[in-house]
Amino acid sequence: MFLEHVNLVVDDLEKVLHFYRAAFPHWKIRTSGEGEWYGKPRKWVHFGDDYHYIAFSDHGEGSNRKIAGHQVGLAHFAYVVQDLASVVERLAQAGYQIDKQGENHPFRRNVYFIDPAGFEVEFVQYLSDLPEERNSH
Template structure:
């Protein structure tokens, strides 16, 4: 993945459903430690993520306006990892 610097224009509005990069994600084995490190570095949670039995996730916005998701999977079953719970 390559993100270019010095581009022109604005990122898409993350509150809507416009075409473009919504976010990118990283898997972590300890989401609480990840949150603590990012908050210590001065970042704030932009979206606490959805409640889900099989994963925990949280979103931060980087200085360039990109939304970054961090995910900790609580299940090893691929069929459960990305289920949406109502």
């Protein structure tokens, strides 16, 4: 079992694609289109690789939930990466800074970024193949 895609509503496709292209340079727009969502026109893209992607639609209004708040909604989503330092470097070169560091852990490194749409994205690199080590607190 694996998560194939997440569908995120944003207000600016180009800004959000700039962030995810820096994080995942091997991803591409798999497909795109235009349509209507409950009476409002929208553009959409599926950005990813052959197995996973993020569906983005540009008809968003208002602000995302406050990360430090207590509103119901998405807190964050995470990607496992092979080389965390490279992801951080690519994002820094594209103008994005780490929002917060993960906890100090002997078997994983992780950081959190806020994408241009206000979603918190975690990137984690595991330093062990053993689930009991990777998942320990």
